[in-house]
Amino acid sequence: MSAPGSAASGVPHLDVDPFDVTFFADPYPTHELLREAGPVVYLDKWKVYGVARYAEVHAVLNDPATFCSSRGVGLSDFKKETPWRPPSLILEADPPAHTRTRAVLSKVLSPTVMKQVRERFAAAAEERVDALIDKRSFDAITDLAEAYPLSIFPDALGLKPEGREHLIPYASVVFNAFGPPNQLRQEAIERSMPHQAYVAEQCQRENLAPGGFGACIHAQVDEGAITATEAPLLVRSLLSAGLDTTVNGIGAALYCLARFPDQWQRLRNDLSLARGAFEEAVRFESPVQTFFRTTTREVELSGTRIGEGEKVLMFLAAANRDPRRWDSPDSYDITRRTSGHVGFGSGIHMCVGQLVARLEGEVMLTALARRIAKIEITGEPKRRFNNTLRGLDSLPVTITPA
Amino acid sequence: MPAITFIHPDGKSDRVETSGGESAMQAATRHGLDGILAECGGNAMCATCHVYVDESWLARLPAVADDEDALLDGTAAERLPNSRLSCQINITPELDGLVLRLPDRQV
Incomplete structure (x- = not known):
């Protein structure tokens, strides 16, 4: 058995840093390099294995007994390093512990619950479009991709009005912290104390409005499903992963539809394509680019022997454009059959809030397409750099009402 | 390999050959x-592969698990006693000839 961090022979070694800002600016040539180098690669810079083809990414995601999450889903190995915050009870957990907490969040964010909030989410999307039509020219990120989820999700959770400005910065820390100890991660954690304090306070039962997702999680304590100390940490999961992800998902969809006017026209001609247009944007842009797993034993993956305790980096975004799996992977096609994409992950850890994301995306794109004839990009889009999330900081646009 | 039949709301039907060990959903999307x-790719999380099982086949399918049962409460089309999620129906040789009716909508 090899010592952790030393690579088995035969596996291609690559000298690329997938957490560098020059990589973030244009990851696609490197994604191709990673995919074509082999089914499994080794990244010398961070001493980790990597998988970038669809088949291997899907296989790793669906073998949680071998590729575990409890040692962290970032580069940091919780067996060797103290996590920057108490680990998540769902994201950073394995069965059987994970099974119990997962069931609670699945119930709170179920298809049945989505039916109950749909009307409210759709009405808020219409209101947002009203405001944007008055403006004509605006920033599609701050005024739309951020403003819309901020207008519904914190209320749906039952958060207090005060302190919500911490939500996006907190999520930004969480997703930067999955990365290696680079400047992005270090600075994010150094500045995180006020955001962490807000989140810890806001997750307490008395600070969550009745009827919201947060209160529903705490109600599971009374059912005996979780303990009173577990509930705030599960609320924390929604605060960590429920907002910035949908901001980037909606931002991705807007960026796609603004760049590809033929797809915008298709959507305008058939509003029932809105949900598919959002889903395809999640495949195409992959707002969550990467996650890690840690091997629990020595394992052979597509001919490469990987020792126990090794970190494996999954390039979700590269898998979502793997030509072995997708026809014309680099084209944004709102009628594509996207089932099976790994933009929300796959297997037992697949995004528990995926239904919230799809609902927000669908009602927002429907409202826009019904009332707006044209979206034009009127300035240079600016990218926001994060170790895990891909999205824009600014997208200046001008719209023409229908 | 076993084949299964999907009947659309308009009465049109599609006979689909399955390959070893796949679910009815996988056969349909393939x-x-x-x-x-x-939408969730077969992870029992989204309730968008809803089907109505032909009554004559209902008893031959494995029982509905708790998570599938909860998801079926949230299907877009009405849940009926013969409602199932097709991602949870693995096609075994005994299910050769299975008939599944499609609801009028999945979202």
Whole structure:
């Protein structure tokens, strides 16, 4: 058995840093390099294995007994390093512990619950479009991709009005912290104390409005499903992963539809394509680019022997454009059959809030397409750099009402 | 390999050959069948691969698990006693000839 961090022979070694800002600016040539180098690669810079083809990414995601999450889903190995915050009870957990907490969040964010909030989410999307039509020219990120989820999700959770400005910065820390100890991660954690304090306070039962997702999680304590100390940490999961992800998902969809006017026209001609247009944007842009797993034993993956305790980096975004799996992977096609994409992950850890994301995306794109004839990009889009999330900081646009 | 039949709301039917060990949902999406969305890709999380099982086959399917039962409460089309999620129906040789009816919508 090899010592952790030393690579088995035969596996291609690559000298690329997938957490560098020059990589973030244009990851696609490197994604191709990673995919074509082999089914499994080794990244010398961070001493980790990597998988970038669809088949291997899907296989790793669906073998949680071998590729575990409890040692962290970032580069940091919780067996060797103290996590920057108490680990998540769902994201950073394995069965059987994970099974119990997962069931609670699945119930709170179920298809049945989505039916109950749909009307409210759709009405808020219409209101947002009203405001944007008055403006004509605006920033599609701050005024739309951020403003819309901020207008519904914190209320749906039952958060207090005060302190919500911490939500996006907190999520930004969480997703930067999955990365290696680079400047992005270090600075994010150094500045995180006020955001962490807000989140810890806001997750307490008395600070969550009745009827919201947060209160529903705490109600599971009374059912005996979780303990009173577990509930705030599960609320924390929604605060960590429920907002910035949908901001980037909606931002991705807007960026796609603004760049590809033929797809915008298709959507305008058939509003029932809105949900598919959002889903395809999640495949195409992959707002969550990467996650890690840690091997629990020595394992052979597509001919490469990987020792126990090794970190494996999954390039979700590269898998979502793997030509072995997708026809014309680099084209944004709102009628594509996207089932099976790994933009929300796959297997037992697949995004528990995926239904919230799809609902927000669908009602927002429907409202826009019904009332707006044209979206034009009127300035240079600016990218926001994060170790895990891909999205824009600014997208200046001008719209023409229908 | 076993084959299964999907009947669309308009009465049109599609016979689909399955390959070893796949679910009814996988067989449907592999053949590009309209009417099965399967947004979550078969992870029992989204309730968009809803089907109505032909009554004569109902008893031959494995029982509905708790998570599938909860998801069926949230299907877009009405839940009926013969409602199932097609991602949870693994096609075994005994299910050769299975008939599944598609609801009018999945979201």
